Amino acid sequence: MSTTNATTPGPAAAPLRWLMRNPIWGFVLIIFVFFSLATDHFFDIRNFQNIMVQTSTIGLIALGMTLVMINGNIDLSVGATLALAAAFAVDVQSWAMFATWGNWQIFPAVCAALLVGIALGALNGFIVWKTGVDAFIVTLGAMLGIRGLVFVYTGESSFYAMNFAYSDFSALSIGPLPVLALIFLACTLAVHLLLSRTVHGRNAYAVGGNREAAINAGIRVGPHMMVNFMIIGFLAALSGVLLSTQMGAATPNLGRDYELWVITAVVLGGTKLTGGKGDIIGTFGGVLAIGILRNGMNLMQVPAFYVYVILGSILIAVLFLDKQFNRRTQGGLRL
Amino acid sequence: MTETTTQPALRLQDIVKTFPGVRALDGVSFEVMPGEVHALLGENGAGKSTLMKVLAGMYQPDEGLIFIGGGQVRVANPMEAKAQGIVLIHQELSLAPEMSAAENIYLGELPCKSFGRVDWKALYARSNAILERLRCRFRADALVADLSIANQQMVEIARALTVDARVVIFDEPTASLTDAEKVVLFDIITDLKAQGVGIVYISHRMDEIFTLSDRITVLRDGAYRGTLTTAETDEDAVTRLMIGRSLDLSQRVAAGEVGEVVLEARGLSCAPLYEDVSFQVRAGEVVGFYGLVGAGRTEIAETLFGLRTPNAGTILIDGKEVTIGSPQDAIRLGISLVPENRKEQGLVLGMNCRDNMTLPQVGDLTTGPFVSGGAEVSIFDQYRDRLAIKTPSWRQPVGFLSGGNQQKIVIGKWLSMQPRVLIVDEPTRGIDVGSKSEIHNLIRQLAGQGYAVIVISSEMPEVLHVADRIVAMYHGRVMRSFNAGEVTEDSLVQAISGIGNGKAA
Amino acid sequence: MLLTRLKAGGPAIAKQGILVAFILFMIVFSLASDRFLSMDNVMSVLRQSAIIGVMALGVTVVVIGGNLDLSVGSMLSFATVLVVDLHDKIGPEMAIPVMVFATLCLGAINGFLIGFLRLNSLIVTLGMLSAIQGLVLIYSGGQNVDIVDQSGTWFRFFGRGAILGIATPIIIFALLALIIHVVMSMTPFGRKVYAVGGNPTASVFSGIPRSRVVFATYLISALCVAVAAIILGSRVMGSQNNVGQGYELQVLAAVILGGTSLLGGSGSIIRTVLGVLMLAFIQNGLILMGQPYYTQWLVTWAVIIIAVWLDVAAKRGRLFSPIA
CATH class of the missing domain: 3.40.50.300 (P-loop containing nucleotide triphosphate hydrolases)
Incomplete structure (x- = not known):
């Protein structure tokens, strides 16, 4: 993609306008170029594979969070859901009833894990729908509660995958693409299509952008939100399964603080907390920005600590710039 | 047909x-x-x-x-x-x-x-x-x-x-x-x-x-x-x-002596909301700003109350030029504003009646570092009686009061500050008929007591009933000023519709 | 039936709901375990709840003002690492004021961005959470810090000492709760916080300096964190550099359980204290009943949602949301 061609305003204007709408991609581009020049090991196919695998965990959840946040909701329970799903995935495959299934024992385990994620999402969504309690509070409670379930289930200990096929899975590649990256990209494409091409996806913008109008237009807002909570539950569970294949184990503290990272990625990608605005392209950019920054600074042997400071500052800066651009809407009244 | x-x-x-x-x-x-x-x-x-x-x-x-x-x-x-x-x-x-x-x-x-x-x-x-x-x-x-x-x-x-x-x-x-x-x-x-x-x-x-x-x-x-x-x-x-009924202006409460000019605006502009607005308000008179929604009246009030920065013109209090940079400045100068949107701008609905009424001066009603509840209650009682506010108790959250009583709480909030200038924006919006005339009479009484009052309204009977002078606005400009005695409905309608002196089609 | 009762005496019940639930829990636990209401046990619960409690006081003020503070956890790590590290370098009498000042500076950044620039408090404090965590790690070089002479320093008084047999953390928590309660319920400042949280626009139209009030709420929150850090550093006599991780949401849970609305403008310090104590006693009671400690999270989950649900239901006059 050519980005700078000042002599021909026509073709150049379109990418520029696109970049104005997705400023995070400008940032991704800048850090990409910067790290490519600044370190030898960054611009390397193997490193790109690394980045994709490293970001897949947060990235998958961020896809779901985008949906939920476009609805004007939020889900703080994703880290705990991830841990519970990972525990199921690793534990169920060692159940006696599947002992004779060989490598097929992984199948019911992964199914169970994904179902757990969907069920927890459905529970959150149902509570938000029926009680009318703010999603922030509902999922804050769920964050604590589901983490409790993880501990109840695991009894505070880690589960280890006995079937090596399971932990080998994460090392698989299809052509140049690690299979984990492939799954992430496939999900990104799927959620992007869902959000931009389907009736459900388009309705998400109406539900978050103007809930009254959505209700008046006959969109069933409650079930709609519940479906999105189920999708994020599914994606958090999938993320947990993939993470546990990487580790060959599931620890009870898996995924702590992930909700904060995920929200950071999604907000960096331009999705509004108040709802009604955002897209997967932006979220993907936000996820990549975090991934490249972490990876690049690691390669430059900058201690990981600085990444936190930089990410936090960028998050606030994005918010500040957004506010500056949208200042005119207030009509000049000093409140 | x-x-x-x-x-x-x-x-x-x-x-x-x-x-x-x-x-x-x-x-x-x-x-x-x-x-x-x-x-x-x-x-x-x-x-x-x-x-x-x-x-x-x-x-x-x-x-x-x-x-x-x-x-x-x-x-x-x-x-x-x-x-x-x-x-x-x-x-x-x-x-x-x-x-x-x-x-x-x-x-x-x-x-x-x-x-x-x-x-x-x-x-x-x-x-x-x-x-x-x-x-x-x-x-x-x-x-x-x-x-x-x-x-x-x-x-x-x-x-x-x-x-x-x-x-x-x-x-x-x-x-x-x-x-x-x-x-x-x-x-x-x-x-x-x-x-x-x-x-x-x-x-x-x-x-x-x-x-x-x-x-x-x-x-x-x-x-x-x-x-x-x-x-x-x-x-x-x-x-x-x-x-409705042809207006019976004889019923309106007579105003008192009209005194000196308290508030004056010269060439005040806040483009593109309003431009080149000049007017005077004297102690003891009610000046009505009449015009359609969007004519720039509310924005003038917001400027006088320090919520907007004018880009030209001057504001004078008692003949001295002042700058009003914030509502706190305005309050210090004795200007108060009963805003247009009572529920969003006037009141903290979850707060009780007393606390709402004393909100602007709560910092002054203290004994030592603490708010003096007694002083607050006595102010509330005083204005409850004076404005005939109907509420079971000062503990009642204002959200439970009727529109008329809510409006009186907002008016009482500012009267208790002893202002010189009282600006009332759409005083009877969303208020039932009975309370309307009560509020109108109240405004007349306040003028009688020597306040300089500005009433902003898009209801013709209201300005006719309440104002001593009427400033008609159209698209951010003052079209004409009338004295209460000489104004006719026709001329007023023409002025706010931007029609010169010609008869409306 | 519940519905009609909610409609009739709804708000009153919802207001006292936390108290009722608290008493119910206390009765159940004291029946289930003899030790539960023993002096020793109560004291140890109170002492353990002091750190979360002190932080919850500050967060309550912020939430009443209509904002959120998710940065208190990182800020606790920061303050604790700083005070412990400086203890051996410049002595406790200097370490404490330096740490308090530095923490207040962080609070001031929050307050400036949210109060004066009007940025969304959730995202700002989320960013600060990350940034401060980074600062701590940079400062400590990723190493945990310790106080060498643990028994000789008077700094131990705050976390391990006692006055008249009552542990110092309890006394600090109680005193601070009292002070902030008085500030919020009896001073002009407190009134202004409620007004700004309840209706920011109307408070500006009433001449209240909204930006400065919000700014001040974040200073109070930071101050509470500094106090919590003194207790924590003194109790542990050292600090891991992520010691406060996850505190922000636990603190928020206690505040919500106390009935403070995230919308701002309502809530009270006393009820936050109740929320904190309730969480602490649930945890303790379950352990005494032989349950593993993490069962408290399951109970908390249910308690939070039911508490807020009843509150919301009472306000709208019907149990279930009308949304289809």
Whole structure:
């Protein structure tokens, strides 16, 4: 993609306008170029594979969070859901009833894990729908509660995958693409299509952008939100399964603080907390920005600590710039 | 109109709708024939928008019957209304900003292929057809957030054309349209009319109503005041019906001595909201700012209260030039503002009556570092008695009070600060009839006690009743000033409609 | 039936709901375990709840003002690492004021961004959470810090000492709760916080300096964190550099359980204290009943949602949301 061609305003204007709408991609581009020049090991196919695998965990959840946040909701329970799903995935495959299934024992385990994620999402969504309690509070409670379930289930200990096929899975590649990256990209494409091409996806913008109008237009807002909570539950569970294949184990503290990272990625990608605005392209950019920054600074042997400071500052800066651009809407009244 | 045997497209009979503290609709009857434009007229708070929401299924009436095409129906929600062919075009836009125009036009009914995919081809084809019919210059795939307000309004109108409408309700549709866009809109209305669709047209603007409508129904204070055939009536008759009893100015409380000039503005501008505004307010007089919504009156009040920075002109208090950079500055100078929107700007609804009333001075009502509850209660008691505020106790959250009593709390809040200038913006909006005259008398009394009072209003009887002098505004400019004795309704209407001295058509 | 009762005496019940639930829990636990209401046990619960409690006081003020503070956890790590590290370098009498000042600076950044620039508090404090965590790690070089002479320093008084047999953390928590309660319920400042949280626009129209009030709420929150850090550093005599991780949401849970609305403008310090104590006693009671400690999270989950649900239901006058 050519980005700078000042002599021909026509073709150049379109990418520029696109970049104005997705400023995070400008940032991704800048850090990409910067790290490519600044370190030898960054611009390397193997490193790109690394980045994709490293970001897949947060990235998958961020896809779901985008949906939920476009609805004007939020889900703080994703880290705990991830841990519970990972525990199921690793534990169920060692159940006696599947002992004779060989490598097929992984199948019911992964199914169970994904179902757990969907069920927890459905529970959150149902509570938000029926009680009318703010999603922030509902999922804050769920964050604590589901983490409790993880501990109840695991009894505070880690589960280890006995079937090596399971932990080998994460090392698989299809052509140049690690299979984990492939799954992430496939999900990104799927959620992007869902959000931009389907009736459900388009309705998400109406539900978050103007809930009254959505209700008046006959969109069933409650079930709609519940479906999105189920999708994020599914994606958090999938993320947990993939993470546990990487580790060959599931620890009870898996995924702590992930909700904060995920929200950071999604907000960096331009999705509004108040709802009604955002897209997967932006979220993907936000996820990549975090991934490249972490990876690049690691390669430059900058201690990981600085990444936190930089990410936090960028998050606030994005918010500040957004506010500056949208200042005119207030009509000049000093409140 | 000739005798017809057709059923009305829509008929309401004796509709009653009450809200806590207000009887918004009091036995209103209304009908629209197929192919008729029926204008609904009334001042702010007369019940037009409530009636409209009943029509569109957004409110359930407490009493009364609704007939569509002759059969009695219950309209439980907007979808049912739409299914019955009744479409409301909102004044407040009900669009989702980050969706395309087409998606908004077909919101809730996006055409669908397999797997829930949106059928974009069909969506855009149909939407573009409608937009073309409306002669819109933008395409259906434009993002609503990128459209001008007028174009957003067009999207809203386009929505009505997606269904086989029996009745289309337009709520102040021209408020944000240019003249050219208005012409298009009127053509559309004529089209719809020719197709036998019944139109309910709500507007303030007499010229539009007389151009478009076949009949006019007037509401006042939530009650039905009569239906006129447009061809057989004139603006005078309609205005009289709107305003009601001819004004009895002799009843108004006499003001006291008019004193020195307290507040003066010279060439005050806050472009593009208002420009070159000059006026004086004396102690003991009420100056009324009269004009349509959007004429710049509220913005002047906000400037005087330190919430807007003027880009030209000066403000003088007692002849000395002052800068007012914040509400705190304004309060220090003795200026106070009873804002237009009581619930959003005037009150903290969850807070009790006493705390709301003493809010601006709570920092001064202290013994040591603590708020003196006793001092607060005594101030509250004093103004409760003086303003006759009805509340069981000062502990009552103001949200539970009636509109009139809420307004008195806001007025009391500022009176207890002993201001020199009291600005009251739309003092009786959303307040029932009884309390209205009470508030009017109160304002007269305050002037009598030596306050310099500014009343901003878009209700003619209110300014006529309350003001000693009237400043008429149009599009951010002062058109004329009148003394209460010499003003006529005609001249006032002309001034705020931007008509010079010529007679209105 | 519940519905009609909610409609009738709804708000009153909802207001006292936390108290009722608290008493119910206390009765159940004291029946289930003899030790539960023993002096020793109560004291140890109170002492353990002091750190979360002190932080919850500050967060309550912020939430009443209509905002959120998710940065308190990182800020606790920061303050604790700083005070412990400086203890051996410049002595406790200097370490404490330096740490308090530095923490207040962080609070001031929050307050400036949210109060004066009007940025969304959730995102700002989320960013600060990350940034401060980074600062701590940079400062400590990723190493945990310790106080060498743990028994000789008077700094031990704050976390391990006692006055008249009552552990110092309890006394600090109680005193601070009292002070902030008085500030919020009896001073002009407190009134202004409620007004700004309840209706920011109306408070500006009433001449209240909204930006400065919000700014001050974040200073109070930071101050509470500094106090919590003193207790924590003194009790542990050392600090891991992520010691406060996850505190922000636990603190928020206690505040919500106390009935403070996230919308701002309502809530009270006393009820936050109840929320904190309730969480602490649930945890303790379950352990005494032989349950593993993490069962408290399950109970908390249910308690939070039911508490807020009843509150919301009472306000709208019906149990279930009307949304289809």
